[in-house]
Amino acid sequence: MLEGRYRIDAPIARGGMSMVFRGTDTRLDRPVAIKVMDPKFAGDPQFLSRFEFEARAVAKLKHPSLVAVYDQGIDGEHPFLIMELVEGGTLRELLRERGPMPPHAVRAVAEPVLRAIGTAHDAGLVHRDVKPENVLISDAGEVKIADFGLVRAVAAANTTSASVILGTAAYLSPEQVTTGTADARSDVYSFGLLIFELLTGRVPFTGDNSLSVAYQRVENDVPAPSEFIGGVPPEFDELVARATSRDPAQRYADANEMAATLQSIAMTLSLPPYRVPAPQDSAEHLSETYPVPPTPPPPNPVAAHHAPAPDHPAPMAGPQHTRVVTAQRPRPDEYAPHPVPQQNRLAGSGEHARRTGLLWVSIVTALTLLVGIGGWWLGVGRYTAVPPIAGMDSERAVAVLEEAGFETVLRQKASDTIPVGGVVGTEPTAGSRVTKSSTVAVLISNGKPRVPENIKPGDSISATNEAIRDMGLQPIDSGETPSTAPKGSLARVDPAPGTVLPMGAQVKVYRSKGSQPVNVPDVRGKTAEEAAEALTTAGLTVRDTRVQYDKSVEGDKAIGTDPAVGATLQSGDSVTLIVSSAVTVPNVMGKSVGSARDKLQQLGLRVEVKSLTDSDSSLVIGQVPGINTNVEAGSVVTLTALP
DSSP: OBTTTEEEEEEEEEOSSEEEEEEEETTTTEEEEEEEEOGGGTTOHHHHHHHHHHHHHHHTOOOTTBOOEEEEEEETTEEEEEEEOOSEEEHHHHHHHHOSOOHHHHHHHHHHHHHHHHHHHHTTOOOOOOSGGGEEEETTSOEEEOOTTHHHHHHTOTTOOHHHHHHHOTTOOHHHHHTOOOOHHHHHHHHHHHHHHHHHSSOSOOOSSHHHHHHHHHHSOOOOGGGTSTTOOHHHHHHHHHHTOSSGGGSOSSHHHHHHHHHHHHHHTTOOOOOOOOOSSOHHHHHTTSOOOSSOOOSOGGGGGGSSOSSSOOOOSSOOOOOOOOSOOOOOGGGSOOOOOGGGSOSOOSHHHHHHHHHHHHHHHHHHHHHHHHHHIIIIITEEEOOOOTTSOHHHHHHHHHHTTOEEEEEEEOOSSSOTTSEEEEESOTTOEEETTOEEEEEEEOSSOBOOTTOOTTSOHHHHHHHHHHTTOEEEEEEEEOOSSOTTSEEEEESOTTOBOOTTOEEEEEEEOOOOEEEOOOOTTSBHHHHHHHHHHTTOEEEEEEEEOOTTSOTTBEEEEESOTTOEEETTOEEEEEEEOOEEOOOOTTSBHHHHHHHHHHTTOEEEEEESSOOTTSEEEEEESOTTOEEOTTOEEEEEEEO
16 A cells, blocks of 8 residues: 555556556545656655656646546655556557557547647646657547656656666657757657657667667658558658657647647548557556455555566466457357258148248248348448548538538538638548438638637536637636636636637636625736736736836836725726836946937937037936936936047
């Protein structure tokens, strides 16, 4: 047991720095995955600090393709992480079982994972260790990414050598190899290598050790996947080439941009939807066969570090998963047909018996045909596939669907790539088999996704989320906030309605906890943006902004509010933000009169010069008001100059 709560049930996989177990949260009675780090990290304060920080950061992220982090801690000499248990297997195991993937399967794996990594990129996090072992596929067909931040935590440890990091992150970008730095574009590079391996079944560079492979990526471009296997569209070659550019500036800016490009490629190539299968002989599946002890084991169960459970633990006794047998097997003798004994045959085999037999044969044949035709119609005949129409104009798309026997209806859908008025696709999607004469929606692009403009405080949360999803965006539950809207209804969204966003971007949805007394916060000295955010967080609405001179507050910073700080209002009430219009006099000492005059006039100040000569080349030796004084716009600054 870890911390008296998490029971370790069976090993799943071993890595260079940790081991993953199937376990149970005994307090909540739910299955979990437990990652136990090597004991050498337990005494390293830098690792433990970074380990806790990264776990907290990842736990805040919300995306269906991110493996959820539930808890972290240290029990004795074992730092551990408690995560969602994904019942299935890894992408590495799937590649071993099935080999290279066709483009539609690659898209089905890559797009949700890119969206999940994009969520982390939006939050300022970088994965740093994108590889098939960290992509998990559930038995339900969900694809998820795990192990955010662990490489960064290990890298912070005093006990870690560069060779350990190099061996851990087999998909390092060139800049990670040469300088050790990483940003969102480093994850993009690693994902380009991942897509290369999914398409070809191999990595682009090989060598005797991790170091030699890593430096090949520094010195060489990644080749096109089509050079190694047939059937790779040029669009995928271009995707990999841009993602794996050795110059980070030439790559996709982050995972969201790469996901949008992949989605565009899928639409261009009319790639069919695909449900990714989980690997069958996975370590996670095998871990289910381990017997769970009826009582908690004694302390320090993580001696299982010595158990033989690398990528594929050894087979164990006990129940095994059923395997589907596809090859024909000889029928057992007891099912072989036997001849009918002569004495059991009917004695009267005359003309009447033959006519009766023919009649029954006819009846049975007719019934069989009726049942067969009815079964064909119910199972196959009344269904037809939705034809692909993406990229057509709406009139042509409607004509194609009607020729295929469908009714049509037009619906709007946001798109990053399809111009306004173009056809994005259909609902159900192309290739789906639906009953003939069904209604198929033709999805017409209404431009780039934007936060719906018609949502407002008081709307139901479910309707708001649906409207956001319809725009190609992802609603995120961001908790409660004070509001005049009824409790439990929509309080506000962030970004605001009408904001244009990239496809799949997050929109924070705040629920109202009802109108409550609110004290106006003190925002004096904050920037206008910080002051507005503080007022909004307090549950107030900024009605408008008024400028006013205040010599003690820099320009563009908040002086206060109307009503003033400390006033008691109801959440949702409006306030006016008062912002300083003061101009801060800069230091122009030592400049020429001409240069100083230009700088001051650009700030809206007037200039007077006291000098023996009326020359712009004279040197400024004094200024009134003094440096960093706040004055009203249009005030006079007097310069003293020599000669």
